[in-house]
Amino acid sequence: MSAYRQNPLANIPPVVKNLLILNVICFLPYIVFSEDFYDKNFIQNLGVFYFNSPLFKPWQLVTYMFFHGGWAHIIFNMFALYSFGMVIEYALGSKKFFQFYFICGLGAIALQMIVQAYEVYALTGHIMLDLHKDIPVDAAGMKKLQEIYFGPMVGASGAIFGLLVAFGMLFPNAELMILFIPVPVKAKYIIPVYIVIEIGLGISQFTGDSVAHFAHLGGAIIGFILIKLWRVQRPNNFF
Structure with a gap:
């Protein structure tokens, strides 16, 4: 019987496989220890902070x-990486997929920091602050500055949004099943709607929403640019 058992990772292309493994390994302290231990020892050091934050370190641009x-x-991101990443890696090839994934991730944090810099400037007239000096803002403004300077961003979501856009561009007629929608919807319809929703959520940024919507948009924008710049063509043997 064992001859017919296949490793569930056997058909996953190498970059997606290794990304899945690395993400799971990095999540193990959350499982083994506690959320508090994970936050203090990993998120606070390896999540990414605003570039002017005293907690910012260059390596965080990748480790986040x-x-x-x-x-x-993690479940949502890894499911999306597995579902869309495999197809995109087969379409681009492993080397280009590796570049695509990380460039989208860097583009995600770049846009997030640009938006944060705008928010800091709107509150103070500067994009870089000396936190040892008094900052002439009200309580609400100070709370916002604290969120920007001391709130880490983590997750593969920015890179994942790049994959979603690439999938929609290369396989526009692929039908996707969406939660709460009982019929399949073509990628060329649902993915643009998803992007528009992210734009709306990013602009409104309602109280209690801790999601970095502009990071998602940054990954999506870079994904779109790369597919156009590289002139990637839809493979004939897919969908």
Whole structure:
């Protein structure tokens, strides 16, 4: 019987496989220890902070992509990486897919920091602050500055949004099943709607919403640019 048993990872292309493994490994401290231990020892050091924050370190621009804020966060991202990443890696080839994934992740944090810099400037007239000096803002403004300067961003979502856009561009007629929608919807319809929703959520940024919507948009924009720039063509043997 064992001759017919196949490793469930056997058909996953190498970059997606290794990304899945790395993300799971980085999540293990959350499982083995506690959320508090994970936050203090990993998120606070390897999540990414605003570039002017005293907690910012250059390596965080990469490491933030491998850490997640909880079960729902990692499950959604890894399911999307598995579902869309495999097809995109087969379409681009492993080397280009590797480049695509990380460039989208860097583009995600770049846009997030640009938006954060705008928010800091709107509150203070500067994009870089000396936190040892008094900052002439009200209580609400100070709370916002604290969120920007001391709130880490984690997750593969920015890179994942790049994959979603690439999938929609290369396979527009692929039908996707969406939660709460009982019929399949073509990628060329649902993915643009999803992007528009992210734009709306990012602009409104309602109280209590801790999701970095502009990071998602940054990954999506870079994904679109790369597919156009590289002139990637839809493979004939897919969908």
